[in-house]
Amino acid sequence: MAKVPKILGVIGPKGGVGKTTISANLAVALTRAGADVVAMDLDLGSANLHVVFGIKTVRHTLDDFLVNKVASLDEVVLETAVPGLRLIAGGNVPGIASLPYQRKVKLLRHLRKLDCDFLLLDLAAGVANNVVDFALIAQKSLLVTTPDVPSLMSLYSFLKTSVYRRLQLLFKSSGDAELQALLENAGDAEAHPELKTMADFSRQAALLNPELAERGARILARFDPLILVNRVRTASDMKAGQAISNLMDQFLGLHRGEILSIHEDAAVGMAAARMQPVLLGAPNCAFARDMQRLVQALGVRS
Amino acid sequence: MSPSAVIFSSDQVRGNITSRKLRHEGFRTTLFDRVASAVDEAAASGTRVFIFDTAGAIADELRFLSRFYDSWPDDLELLVVLGDQPPEFHGPPRRGEVQVLPDPLDLDRVAALAKQAYSGPADAAPRAEENDLESDLKDFLRLR
Numbered sequence: 001m002a003k004v005p006k007i008l009g010v011i012g013p014k015g016g017v018g019k020t021t022i023s024a025n026l027a028v029a030l031t032r033a034g035a036d037v038v039a040m041d042l043d044l045g046s047a048n049l050h051v052v053f054g055i056k057t058v059r060h061t062l063d064d065f066l067v068n069k070v071a072s073l074d075e076v077v078l079e080t081a082v083p084g085l086r087l088i089a090g091g092n093v094p095g096i097a098s099l100p101y102q103r104k105v106k107l108l109r110h111l112r113k114l115d116c117d118f119l120l121l122d123l124a125a126g127v128a129n130n131v132v133d134f135a136l137i138a139q140k141s142l143l144v145t146t147p148d149v150p151s152l153m154s155l156y157s158f159l160k161t162s163v164y165r166r167l168q169l170l171f172k173s174s175g176d177a178e179l180q181a182l183l184e185n186a187g188d189a190e191a192h193p194e195l196k197t198m199a200d201f202s203r204q205a206a207l208l209n210p211e212l213a214e215r216g217a218r219i220l221a222r223f224d225p226l227i228l229v230n231r232v233r234t235a236s237d238m239k240a241g242q243a244i245s246n247l248m249d250q251f252l253g254l255h256r257g258e259i260l261s262i263h264e265d266a267a268v269g270m271a272a273a274r275m276q277p278v279l280l281g282a283p284n285c286a287f288a289r290d291m292q293r294l295v296q297a298l299g300v301r302s
Numbered sequence: 303m304s305p306s307a308v309i310f311s312s313d314q315v316r317g318n319i320t321s322r323k324l325r326h327e328g329f330r331t332t333l334f335d336r337v338a339s340a341v342d343e344a345a346a347s348g349t350r351v352f353i354f355d356t357a358g359a360i361a362d363e364l365r366f367l368s369r370f371y372d373s374w375p376d377d378l379e380l381l382v383v384l385g386d387q388p389p390e391f392h393g394p395p396r397r398g399e400v401q402v403l404p405d406p407l408d409l410d411r412v413a414a415l416a417k418q419a420y421s422g423p424a425d426a427a428p429r430a431e432e433n434d435l436e437s438d439l440k441d442f443l444r445l446r
Binding site for chain 2: 236245
C-alpha cells in the first residue's frame with residue numbers, strides 16, 4: 001500500500017537565511033531516522049536544492065512536469081547518493097515562478113500521490129500567493145529566519161499574509177462579503193486602528209457572523225509552525241525567536257509554535273564549498289546536532 | 303507588566319514545552335540552550351523566575367548552576383531545578399526559594415510555582431517587559 005506523505009514546508013521569507021541548506025540537511029537527517037523522504041525544490045525559477053547535493057546533471061526538472069514535457073511527477077524524481085532520499089529538482093524556465101492556478105492545482109494533486117513518508121518542500125523567498133498557498137497545504141511549516149531585524153520583519157509579514165490569505169479563502173468560499181470587507185480593513189491597521197490585532201478582528205467578525213468567525217478562529221488555532229532561528233551566535237540572537245513569537249501571539253492570534261535555535265557553524269560554509277550536505281561531511285558538528293534536534297521536534301524517532 | 307521567566311534547557315523539546323506552558327499562563331519567557339547566556343539573562347533581565355533543566359546537562363553546566371545559586375540576583379524569587387540530577391547547593395539561598403522537581407516533567411507544578419513567585423511584591427522594580435529587538439520590530443512594522 002502506498003504511503004501518504006506528511007508534507008513539510010520549509011519557508012524563508014527573506015532570501016539568504018539558509019532555507020535551502022536546512023531543507024537539504026533536514027532531508028538527510030530524516031532519512032537517518034529511517035524515513036523515506038522526497039525533497040522538492042519549489043523555489044520556482046531560482047532553484048538550487050540539487051546543487052547542495054552536488055548533482056550536476058538533471059535529466060528532468062519540476063518545470064518539465066509543470067509545462068507538460070513529462071506526464072508524471074515520478075518521471076522527475078531523482079535518486080540521490082543518500083539512501084532513502086529522492087529529489088525533485090527545480091528548473092529555471094522564465095516566468096515559471098508565476099504559476100497559473102490550473103498548474104498549481106495539478107501539482108498539488110500529484111504531490112499527495114508521491115510514495116514517501118515525508119515530502120519536504122523547499123519554498124521560494126517572498127510573500128507571493130504561490131509561496132503562501134504551498135505553505136498552507138503543508139501539514140507543518142518550518143519558518144526559517146536569521147536573528148536580524150530585516151529577516152524577522154519578512155517573517156512577520158509572511159505570517160500576516162498567510163493568516164489573511166487563509167481567512168480570505170474561507171470567507172470567499174463561504175460567500176460572506178461582509179467578513180471579506182472587514183478582513184480587508186483589518187489589513188490596513190493605520191486606517192483602521194480598531195482592527196489592529198487579530199483579537200480585535202475576531203470580536204468584530206463574531207458580531208457579523210459568529211459561526212464563520214469561530215471557524216476562522218479554529219483554523220488559526222491549529223496553525224502550529226516551527227520557527228528556526230538560524231545562524232545564532234550570541235545570547236541576544238537567541239531572543240529573536242521569542243520576539244517574533246510574542247508578536248505572533250499579540251497581533252496575529254497565533255498562540256502555538258515552537259522555537260529552535262540553529263547555531264552558526266563554520267562546517268556549513270565548508271560543506272557548501274564542497275557541494276555536499278553538512279551531515280555527510282561533518283556528522284557530529286553543532287549544525288548536525290541541531291538538525292537532529294529538529295528531527296526530534298518533528299516527532300520523528302529513529 | 304506581564305511576569306517573565308528565563309529557562310535553560312539543553313533539551314530543546316523539553317525547553318520548548320516548558321516555555322510554551324508558561325506563555326500560555328501569561329508569562330514572557332526566554333529560552334536558552336547555552337548555560338552562560340541563560341544565567342546572564344536571568345541576572346540582567348530582572349526576572350523573578352529562573353528555570354534550570356538538568357536533563358541532558360553536562361557537569362560544566364551544573365557547575366554554572368551552583369555558581370549562579372551562590373551569586374543569586376537581587377530580583378530573583380524562585381529557582382526551579384528540573385530533572386533527575388539536581389546539584390548540591392551549599393546552605394540556603396541568599397533570598398527567595400529553590401524548588402527541585404524530579405522527572406517526569408510536571409508543567410502544571412512549574413507554572414503554579416512561577417505564578418506564586420509573582421504573587422507578592424518585588425523588592426526592586428522589574429525591568430522592561432519586551433526586549434530591544436521586539437521593540438525595534440514593533441517600530442519598523444508599525445505595530446505601536
